[in-house]
Structures are given as C-alpha cells and as structure tokens.
Amino acid sequence: xxxxxxxxxxxxxSIGGFLEVGSLATSAQAGAAFGYQLLWAIVLGTVCLIFLxxxxxxxxxxxxxxxxxxxxxxxxxxxxxxxxxxxSLLGVLVLASELGGLSLALQLVxxxxxxxxxxxxxxxAWLLLWKGxxxxxxxxxxxxxxxxxxFVVAVFRLHPDWTRAAAGALPSMPRHEPMRYWFIAVSIMGxxxxxxLLYFYSAGAVEDKWNETDVPVNRVTATLGMLFxxxxxxxxxxxxxxxxxxxxxxxxxxxxxxxxxTPIMSRWGFFLFAAALGIACFGAMLEIALSVAYLVAQGxxxxxxxxxxxxxxxxxxxxxxxxxxxxxxIGIVGVDPLAxxxxxxxxxxxxxxxxxxxxxxxxxxxHFVGKHGNxxxxxxxVCAIVALAFVLAVVSIPLELMxx
Amino acid sequence: xxxxWRMSCAALILSLLACGGKSVADQIAEHDRVRVSWEQxxxxxxxxxxxxxxxxxxxxxxxxxxxEELRSxxxxxxxxxxxxxxxxxxxxxxxxxxxxxxxxARAVRARDRDAVIRMVNESPRANxxxxxxxxxxx
Amino acid sequence: xxxxxxxxxxxxQLVDREGEPLGRVDGIVMAYxxxxxxxxxxxxLGAQTLARRLPRPFQGALAWLGHRLSPRGSSPYRLEVSRIxxxxxxxxxxxxxxxxxxxxxxxxxxxxxxxxxxxx
Numbered sequence: 001x002x003x004x005x006x007x008x009x010x011x012x013x014s015i016g017g018f019l020e021v022g023s024l025a026t027s028a029q030a031g032a033a034f035g036y037q038l039l040w041a042i043v044l045g046t047v048c049l050i051f052l053x054x055x056x057x058x059x060x061x062x063x064x065x066x067x068x069x070x071x072x073x074x075x076x077x078x079x080x081x082x083x084x085x086x087x088s089l090l091g092v093l094v095l096a097s098e099l100g101g102l103s104l105a106l107q108l109v110x111x112x113x114x115x116x117x118x119x120x121x122x123x124x125a126w127l128l129l130w131k132g133x134x135x136x137x138x139x140x141x142x143x144x145x146x147x148x149x150x151f152v153v154a155v156f157r158l159h160p161d162w163t164r165a166a167a168g169a170l171p172s173m174p175r176h177e178p179m180r181y182w183f184i185a186v187s188i189m190g191x192x193x194x195x196x197l198l199y200f201y202s203a204g205a206v207e208d209k210w211n212e213t214d215v216p217v218n219r220v221t222a223t224l225g226m227l228f229x230x231x232x233x234x235x236x237x238x239x240x241x242x243x244x245x246x247x248x249x250x251x252x253x254x255x256x257x258x259x260x261x262t263p264i265m266s267r268w269g270f271f272l273f274a275a276a277l278g279i280a281c282f283g284a285m286l287e288i289a290l291s292v293a294y295l296v297a298q299g300x301x302x303x304x305x306x307x308x309x310x311x312x313x314x315x316x317x318x319x320x321x322x323x324x325x326x327x328x329x330i331g332i333v334g335v336d337p338l339a340x341x342x343x344x345x346x347x348x349x350x351x352x353x354x355x356x357x358x359x360x361x362x363x364x365x366x367h368f369v370g371k372h373g374n375x376x377x378x379x380x381x382v383c384a385i386v387a388l389a390f391v392l393a394v395v396s397i398p399l400e401l402m403x404x
Numbered sequence: 405x406x407x408x409w410r411m412s413c414a415a416l417i418l419s420l421l422a423c424g425g426k427s428v429a430d431q432i433a434e435h436d437r438v439r440v441s442w443e444q445x446x447x448x449x450x451x452x453x454x455x456x457x458x459x460x461x462x463x464x465x466x467x468x469x470x471x472e473e474l475r476s477x478x479x480x481x482x483x484x485x486x487x488x489x490x491x492x493x494x495x496x497x498x499x500x501x502x503x504x505x506x507x508x509a510r511a512v513r514a515r516d517r518d519a520v521i522r523m524v525n526e527s528p529r530a531n532x533x534x535x536x537x538x539x540x541x542x
Numbered sequence: 543x544x545x546x547x548x549x550x551x552x553x554x555q556l557v558d559r560e561g562e563p564l565g566r567v568d569g570i571v572m573a574y575x576x577x578x579x580x581x582x583x584x585x586x587l588g589a590q591t592l593a594r595r596l597p598r599p600f601q602g603a604l605a606w607l608g609h610r611l612s613p614r615g616s617s618p619y620r621l622e623v624s625r626i627x628x629x630x631x632x633x634x635x636x637x638x639x640x641x642x643x644x645x646x647x648x649x650x651x652x653x654x655x656x657x658x659x660x661x662x
Contacts, residue, residue, distance in 0.1 A: 034539065035539030035540055035541045036539075036540065036541065037539070037540070063631070064631055065631070069555060072553050072566065073553050073554060073555075076548070076552065076553055076595075077553055077566075077568065077592060077595055078595050078596055078597070080553075081596070108459075108462060111459055111460070111461030111462065112461075113465065127661075130659075130661055130662070131661055160541075161541065161542065164540055164541060164542075167540070241539065241541055242541065245535055245536060245539045245541055246530065246532035246533075246535050246536050246541075247444050247447075247448055247530050247532070248440050248441065248443075248444040248530030248531075248535055249441055249444045249445050249448060250437060250438075250441040252438070252441065252442075252473065253469060253473070255462070255465070255466060255469065256445055256466070258458075258462065259448065259449070259452050259457065259458055259462075262452050262455075262457035262458060263452075263457075266455060266456070266457045267456055267457050267458070269457065270452075270457055270458050270459070270462070299566075300565065300566060301555050301556060301563055301564070301565040301566035302563060302565070302648065303562060303563045303648070304563075309662060310656050310659070310661075310662040311652050311656050311657050311662045314648055314649075314651040314652035314655070314656040314657075315647070315648055315651050317656055317662070318651055318655060318656060367549070
C-alpha cells in the first residue's frame with residue numbers, strides 16, 4: 001500500500017514537472033508548421049528519457065552516489081570538467097529561456113509588457129530556493145504543474161483523427177521546408193531529453209536515501225511518469241496542429257502561441273494557457289538552478305542538500321544563486337525568447353553525447369551498479385537516439401544559423 | 405589516408421552549404437508564408453478579441469507585432485535579389501496586409517467593435533480544408 | 543586489501559569523522575627516499591592541485607583563478623593518509639571538519655557572502 005502511494009506520488013511528480021518552455025514551444029511550433037508529422041521526435045525523445053531517468057534513479061539507488069559525483073570518480077577530474085562546463089553553461093541558457101516563458105505568462109495575465117519580469121521571476125525562484133526545502137519545492141512545483149493537463153483536455157475536445165496522428169509517430173521525410181523541419185525535430189529531442197533532469201532526479205534519489213529495494217519502484221515511476229509527461233508534449237503538438245494549421249498561422253514569435261486554447265475554451269483558455277506556461281516555466285527554473293548546483297557541488301565534493309539553511313551549504317547556495325543571476329542577465333539583454341528557446345534546445349541535442357556517453361559507461365560498470373547494470377536494450381536504444389539527435393543537431397544548427 | 409578523410413569532410417560541408425543556399429522560388433515562397441502567417445495571426449487576434457476570448461492588451465500588442473514583422477519582412481525584401489515583377493508583387497501584398505493590421509490595431513485600441521467586425525470579415529480567410537489536407541490532418 | 547590508487551582513491555569523496563563532506567581527493571602525494579620503498583603519505587586538495595591535472599594551456603588560467611578566488615591563496619591543503627578511518631564509498635578521515643582548512647573556502651563564502659544575505 002505504501003509502495004503504491006509512493007509510485008503514484010512519483011508519477012504525479014513527473015507529470016506535473018514534465019512540461020516546460022522547451023517542450024511547449026517546440027511542440028507548438030512543430031504542430032503549427034507540420035501538423036502531426038513531427039510526433040516521432042517527441043516519441044523518440046520520450047523513450048530515450050524514460051531509459052535515462054530510470055538509469056539515473058538506479059545509479060543513485062545502487063551506488064548511493066548522485067550522477068555528478070559518480071562521473072568525476074569514474075572518469076577523473078580533467079574529463080569531468082567537460083560535461084561540468086558544458087552542462088552548466090547550457091543550464092544558464094535553458095534557464096534564460098524558461099525565464100522568457102515566465103515573463104510572457106506574466107505579461108499575458110497582467111497585460112503589462114515589462115522588461116523587468118525576467119529578473120523579478122528569477123528573484124522569486126531564488127527566494128523559494130533560499131527559504132524552501134526539497135520536498136516542498138518538488139511536490140509544490142509538480143502539484144501546480146498538473147495544470148498543464150489542460151492540454152490533454154483540449155485534445156479530447158478537439159476530436160483529432162487518431163489514426164492520422166499515429167502515422168506521425170513514424171519518422172518521415174518533410175514535404176516542405178526541410179531545414180526548418182529538421183531543426184524543429186532536433187529542438188524537440190533536446191527539449192524532451194533535457195539532461196539537467198538526470199542530475200536533479202539522481203540527487204533527489206540520494207536525498208531520499210534510496211537503496212536497492214527501490215530499483216523496481218524506480219522502474220515503474222520513471223517509465224509511467226515520463227510516458228504520461230511525453231503524452232503532454234504530444235497533446236500540445238496535436239492542439240497546435242488543429243488550431244493553427246487550418247488558420248494558416250505559423251509560429252514565428254512566442255506570443256502567437258498564447259491563444260492556442262481560446263478556440264476551445266474561450267477566455268478561460270487564454271488564462272489557463274498563461275497559468276500553465278508560467279507554472280511550468282517557474283518549476284523548470286527551480287529544477288535547472290538546483291541541477292547546476294548539484295552538478296558543481298557534487299563534482300567538487302562540497303556539502304549539498306536543499307534541506308539545509310543556505311549558510312550551512314554556502315557554496316551550493318552560491319551556485320544556484322549565480323545560475324539564476326546568469327539566466328536573468330540574458331533575460332534582461334532581451335534576446336527573442338522563442339529563438340533562444342529553440343536554439344538552447346537544439347544545443348542540448350548537440351551536447352547530449354558529452355553528458356550521456358559517460359553516463360552509459362557508468363551504467364555498465366559493475367564497480368558502480370553491481371549486478372544492476374544496463375541490459376543491451378537500454379544501451380542500444382539510448383545510444384541510437386542520442387546519436388541520431390547529435391547528428392541531426394550538428395547538421396541542422398549551422399544551417400539554421402546561416403538561414404536566419 | 406588523412407587527406408582523403410579531409411576531402412570527404414570538405415565535400416560534406418560544401419554540399420551542406422549548397423543545400424543551405426535558397427533558390428529564388430524558395431525565397432518567394434518564404435515571403436509568402438511569412439505574410440500569410442501574420443495576416444492570419446491578425447485575423448485570429450481580431451476574431452478572438454470579438455469573442456472576448458483574449459484581453460484588449462494582448463490583441464493590441466499582437467496586431468502591433470504583426471505590423472512590425474511585416475515591416476521587417478519588407479525591409480528584408482529590399483536586400484534580396486529577386487525578379488523585379490515578383491519584388492513589386494510581394495511589396496504591394498505586404499503593404500496591403502500591413503495597412504490592414506494597423507487599422508485593426510487602431511480599432512481594437514478604440515474598442516470599436518463594429519469596425520473590427522467589418523475588418524475581420526473583410527480580411528481573407530485561410531482555406532482551412534486545403535490546409536488541413538496538405539498537413540495530412542484530415 | 544588491494545587498493546587501486548586511481549580507481550579507489552583519486553577523486554573520491556572525503557568526509558570528516560562526523561561524515562560531513564570535506565571535498566574530493568584532488569591529488570595524491572607520495573614520499574620516496576633512498577632507503578625505503580615509496581609510499582602514499584597525503585591526499586591533496588585545492589585549486590592549485592586541480593589546475594596541475596589539466597592540459598598545459600588551461601593550467602595557468604585556472605591556477606590564477608584559484609589564486610585569486612581562494613582565501614588561502616595558492617597553497618594546496620594536505621590530509622595525512624594515516625588518519626583514514628574508513629575506506630569505502632567515501633573516505634572517512636579522523637579530523638574535525640568544522641575547523642579544518644579543507645573547508646576554509648566554504649567558511650569564507652558563508653561568512654563573506656551567504657551570511658550577509660537576509661534569510662540565510
């Protein structure tokens with residue numbers, strides 16, 4: 001009974017925490033430009049994420065080590081610096097795009113266009129991290145995050161043609177605008193696979209003192225949670241396809257996405273969208289700032305936990321503070337939020353091998369995972385999807401930069 | 405061995421660059437897509453405003469945004485090498501759509517519902533059926 | 543017990559006798575004299591040690607950064623291996639971490655930055 005509750009809670013947490021500005025913006029853009037055709041990118045990304053999240057939970061449960069610490073131990077400090085630097089910088093960039101999403105949400109609700117929404121949002125997130133505890137943050141963010149289920153409601157109200165949608169789950173060549181097609185595909189995969197989630201998840205597992213008996217529970221929660229989370233991204237894509245395609249609207253700017261629910265729910269739809277966007281982005285900001293802090297603190301062997309007062313984990317607190325400041329600074333400069341979102345998601349895809357290949361080696365090392373090592377299925381699937389995302393990213397990012 | 409590897413790398417990059425360069429037809433199609441998209445965005449914003457589904461501020465800002473995007477697209481047009489007939493057609497079409505977005509923005513700001521109704525009805529509607537078929541949604 | 547220096551010692555988490563983190567094993571010091579076999583004497587911690595482990599072009603930049611940022615200046619901190627009380631997932635050292643120089647940077651950050659921010 002207790003196990004069942006634990007599993008349910010884990011799944012709810014994953015669903016509520018899944019959607020963030022990256023998957024929202026990329027899915028909406030894909031739906032508006034290519035109908036259901038890019039659903040396969042979400043499917044592949046989600047499958048890969050399920051395996052990776054399960055692996056990071058398993059690593060934490062068996063080795064009692066969070067991912068970042070294990071990486072430094074296994075590969076040594078000089079190599080560890082590569083993922084450390086790459087993932088920290090990427091974290092700041094993704095944080096900036098989440099702030100862009102939060103600013104848009106605040107702007108939609110208040111009607112005030114205000115360049116200081118980003119630093120205000122960053123400050124609010126910082127305050128919560130400074131004063132809150134891990135369970136409050138994790139459970140609070142994901143409970144509020146359940147508002148993103150509004151997209152699932154919208155899908156059922158629109159009565160999509162499911163057989164045609166299912167056809168989109170198989171990869172196909174673009175019928176028009178090939179460059180845009182592949183770039184969005186790469187961004188979607190980057191948004192789904194989000195490596196910061198792995199550091200967050202494994203740190204959480206260590207803080208909750210998981211052990212080997214938690215391995216089966218972890219398998220169920222990771223699979224179902226990420227599966228339902230991926231369904232949310234799919235819902236966004238389907239709604240965007242059915243709302244924007246018949247109206248001939250392509251998404252060039254962020255605020256064009258805002259009325260995607262109004263044809264279905266009228267004024268409620270507008271504010272529900274704003275609330276879903278704002279909460280999803282805010283939750284993701286907390287997770288990203290913490291993930292960067294986990295990565296740095298665990299890598300250098302400092303004390304880390306979200307459950308102590310900041311003065312007792314001084315350097316850890318300093319890192320998440322600096323990360324939030326970095327994200328806010330990019331926000332103030334005022335780069336186009338949709339452009340920065342798509343680019344940071346595509347960059348995530350390009351940098352995936354740096355984060356994932358060492359992780360896979362770790363998951364096959366009996367010294368760390370004992371008899372709970374990876375099977376050939378998870379190794380093959382993760383390798384194949386990461387390789388695909390990487391190749392597509394390396395080809396399509398320069399083309400996109402040249403095109404714009 | 406190494407030079408051969410380098411050669412094939414260079415060939416790959418060159419072929420990618422060749423794909424990246426857009427043909428004239430692609431350029432024209434892109435401008436048409438941008439224009440139609442913002443035209444329909446304006447129409448959508450106006451229609452949703454009439455249904456009271458979006459706040460005044462959002463509708464006004466989106467229409468202003470449409471106007472700005474259309475202007476920057478016509479600026480981009482002047483920098484491109486296109487046949488003069490196409491250039492004239494694109495410029496004319498862009499300025500019509502932009503004028504419509506501006507008028508709609510003024511009407512929304514003045515809360516002139518009658519004018520907005522008229523303008524939304526006048527602005528061309530996207531052919532939903534053909535678009536849905538094109539995207540294989542129906 | 544066989545100990546693989548790179549696998550089992552280098553980059554491992556160090557904790558004090560209360561189990562609180564001290565840092566990671568950034569470097570390992572060996573003593574060698576003509577009349578005795580070489581043996582491992584200390585673990586080294588600090589930015590200077592870390593900088594030396596990088597490829598040459600990065601060494602200078604990181605050493606400079608460590609020198610500027612660390613309150614101890616550039617000298618690395620050493621922990622005697624004779625004080626190891628447990629070797630496992632982490633390496634437990636028999637010292638009082640609250641006063642150890644290994645946590646000097648942590649204390650400096652706490653006193654000069656974090657403690658000055660309200661609500662810490």
